[in-house]
Amino acid sequence: MAETVKCATRDAYGKTLVELGEQNDKILVLDADLAAATKTGMFKKAFPERFIDVGIAEGNLMGVAAGLAATGHIVFASSFAMFAAGRAFEQVRNSIGYPHLNVKIGATHAGISVGEDGASHQCCEDIALMRTIPGMVILNPADDIEARACVLAAAAHDGPVYMRFGRLAVPRVFDESYQFEIGKGAVLTEGTDVTIIATGLMVNEALLAAESLKADGISARVVNMATIKPIDRDIIVDSAQKTGAIVTAEEHSVLGGLGGAVAEVVCETVPVPVLRVGVEDVFGKSGPALELLHIFGLDAAHIAEKAKQAVALKK
Amino acid sequence: MDDSMKRELKIFATRARMGVLEGVYNAKAGHPGGSLSICDLLSVLYNRELRVDPKNPKAQNRDRLVLSKGHAAPAVYAALALKGFFPEEDIKTLRKSDSYLQGHPNMDKVPGIDMSTGSLGQGISAAVGMALGAKLDNADYRVYTILGDGELEEGQVWEAAMFAGNRQLDNLVAFIDNNNLQIDGTMEEVNAPYPIAEKFAAFNWNTIEIDGHDYDAIEAALAAAKACKGKPTAVVMKTVKGKGVSFMEDAVGWHGCAPNTEQYEQAMTELKAALTALEA
Numbered sequence: 001m002a003e004t005v006k007c008a009t010r011d012a013y014g015k016t017l018v019e020l021g022e023q024n025d026k027i028l029v030l031d032a033d034l035a036a037a038t039k040t041g042m043f044k045k046a047f048p049e050r051f052i053d054v055g056i057a058e059g060n061l062m063g064v065a066a067g068l069a070a071t072g073h074i075v076f077a078s079s080f081a082m083f084a085a086g087r088a089f090e091q092v093r094n095s096i097g098y099p100h101l102n103v104k105i106g107a108t109h110a111g112i113s114v115g116e117d118g119a120s121h122q123c124c125e126d127i128a129l130m131r132t133i134p135g136m137v138i139l140n141p142a143d144d145i146e147a148r149a150c151v152l153a154a155a156a157h158d159g160p161v162y163m164r165f166g167r168l169a170v171p172r173v174f175d176e177s178y179q180f181e182i183g184k185g186a187v188l189t190e191g192t193d194v195t196i197i198a199t200g201l202m203v204n205e206a207l208l209a210a211e212s213l214k215a216d217g218i219s220a221r222v223v224n225m226a227t228i229k230p231i232d233r234d235i236i237v238d239s240a241q242k243t244g245a246i247v248t249a250e251e252h253s254v255l256g257g258l259g260g261a262v263a264e265v266v267c268e269t270v271p272v273p274v275l276r277v278g279v280e281d282v283f284g285k286s287g288p289a290l291e292l293l294h295i296f297g298l299d300a301a302h303i304a305e306k307a308k309q310a311v312a313l314k315k
Numbered sequence: 316m317d318d319s320m321k322r323e324l325k326i327f328a329t330r331a332r333m334g335v336l337e338g339v340y341n342a343k344a345g346h347p348g349g350s351l352s353i354c355d356l357l358s359v360l361y362n363r364e365l366r367v368d369p370k371n372p373k374a375q376n377r378d379r380l381v382l383s384k385g386h387a388a389p390a391v392y393a394a395l396a397l398k399g400f401f402p403e404e405d406i407k408t409l410r411k412s413d414s415y416l417q418g419h420p421n422m423d424k425v426p427g428i429d430m431s432t433g434s435l436g437q438g439i440s441a442a443v444g445m446a447l448g449a450k451l452d453n454a455d456y457r458v459y460t461i462l463g464d465g466e467l468e469e470g471q472v473w474e475a476a477m478f479a480g481n482r483q484l485d486n487l488v489a490f491i492d493n494n495n496l497q498i499d500g501t502m503e504e505v506n507a508p509y510p511i512a513e514k515f516a517a518f519n520w521n522t523i524e525i526d527g528h529d530y531d532a533i534e535a536a537l538a539a540a541k542a543c544k545g546k547p548t549a550v551v552m553k554t555v556k557g558k559g560v561s562f563m564e565d566a567v568g569w570h571g572c573a574p575n576t577e578q579y580e581q582a583m584t585e586l587k588a589a590l591t592a593l594e595a
Contacts, residue, residue: 028451052447060440060474067444070422070430071452072375090434091471095441099422099431 014039128256334393383438436469480519527552
């Protein structure tokens, strides 16, 4: 399944914006002086008259996006996850979420894999923040194929969407036949002893973990959860019933993200052990992205270890 | 403007003030002071300026009004009811749990409300987005926003002002309700944003300073804003908080406090007397 192709999801975001721009002249793209990094610069080059740079002012970015959406435009507003979800949280909540305006937030440079820039820019709280806004859809693609599908689905969806993209080039997991639907998880590998529910760049790690667990006699189901909200309750319940233990894996704080969302569903339906792989309750630090992912336990080895613990916790 | 038009505008403003009192009194909560201070502006906007239609409140080419100081919702609700956007008797349901008239404006629930506001500093950004949207669509509608003077302490106001100035959004007018009082005291006691007009001018805005209760001045400012090309316009209006109710005028305590029955009756007696005199 995994090919050698590597691409950052932010690159797919930029390319897909251009694709959308060709199809629909109601698409506007806004940025806050990070167009080269968020890849909205590709859209700027293709459609300069429909690209708006508000400068380094993320609160105003979200408000202007809301006003443009209120006049009938489909607005993509981009910055780094730290500033889009973090600094502008309340503008997203009150000016976009509360009036349910048609703004798509393209948040790049999410998570630890930002790398050398360090903790100030490594946002591991954005899913938790966005998840509490009523009506917000949260999409966290695993590779470039899924990122493109998420952007197209977001554009077609009526209402606010938070899309989470990474800076790091990550291995391609899916092929061109991939079908995406908002709110639907997907079983990538069947298994019977434990389910690994993963999102974003941790999906590839989950597949590698499942492969390595075979040597330990553990059959792991792998579920890709690209939509964090609305969470696919059915696939979680089904996984809990069929495998009796769950491990979640995300490049985000273990508090309030995918792990929290899955645990909430499991506790209320089929209580089974849920162990979370993610950034523990700590800030990140500078370093090469791949090295940091290992240091913070965001890799296949750590997922496999947690899977063994989860299996041991089963009654 | 002739005297009969002024009288009509004054009658509308007085009725709007009665609506403010009625709403806030029945809700036992709300913000009468900063609502009363903008009723004269609203009278000119809704009767002389805004191209809006109560029968088609979402018309694409309508003018937009964003109440950035969303806590003055009772005044805008009263004006909208007087213009027929919804029944006047609904004003009594303000802030009730089964009412669509939320404590702060909600664009999805209230006909005639163009943006959900209430968190200070955010409305002006949305207004800027709307004005930019009109430009991008080559549409000729205009966008108006009303800010409080205390609201100018929010940094986002200046992010929006800088951007609107750079984008030369001459279809945007921001009114600043400069009643000089905020919750914790006078502007000077808290964090005075003076000089206001000079700050907007520094961000490349056309600026006009007027008495916010003078109909000729408001209308002249609106005309000057339309005539000014290449710049948004900021109209800094000197106003009296609590205007029209003697014991609420220029009193800091009436920012976010509802009158009791005795106070409500006294206020309504004053406003009814003013109305009777105008209609005589």
